Amino acid sequence: MNEFFSKLLEINSFLMAIGFGSIITIVSKIFKSSLKSREETELRFKNLEFANIAMLHDKIYKQCSDFLEQGWISVDDLENLDYLWRGYRGLGGNGTGEVLYKKVQNLPNLKSEREEK
Secondary structure (H helix, E strand, O other), X not given: OHHHHHHHHHHHHHHHHHXXXXXHHHHHHHHHHHHHHHHHHHHHHHHHHHHHHHHHHHHHHHHHHHHHHHOOEOHHHHHHHXXXXXXXXXXXXXXXXXXXXXXXXXXXXXXXHHHHO
C-alpha cells in the first residue's frame, strides 16, 4: 500500500510539473504575441503619420505655389492653409514649406468669388 501511494505521488508530481510548465508556456506565448502586435501597431502608426505628413506637405506646397502665382489670397483660403500648416507642423513636418507659407501670409487678402455671394 505504501508503494502504491509512492507511485501515485510520483505521478502526481509529474503531472503538476507538466501542468505548471504548460501554464508558463501559454503565458509566455501570450505575452510575446501581444508585444509583437504592439510593435506592428506602432510601425503601422508611424507609417500612417509619415503618409499624412507627405500629403499635407504636397497640399501646402501646391496651394502656396498657386496663391503666389495668383498674387493674392482670400481670408477663407488663408484660414484653410493655416489649418493645414498647423497639422503639418504638429505632426513634425519640417520647414521646407515654411518659406512659401510665410510668403503667402504676406499676400494681399482679397475677397474670393465665393465670399462675395
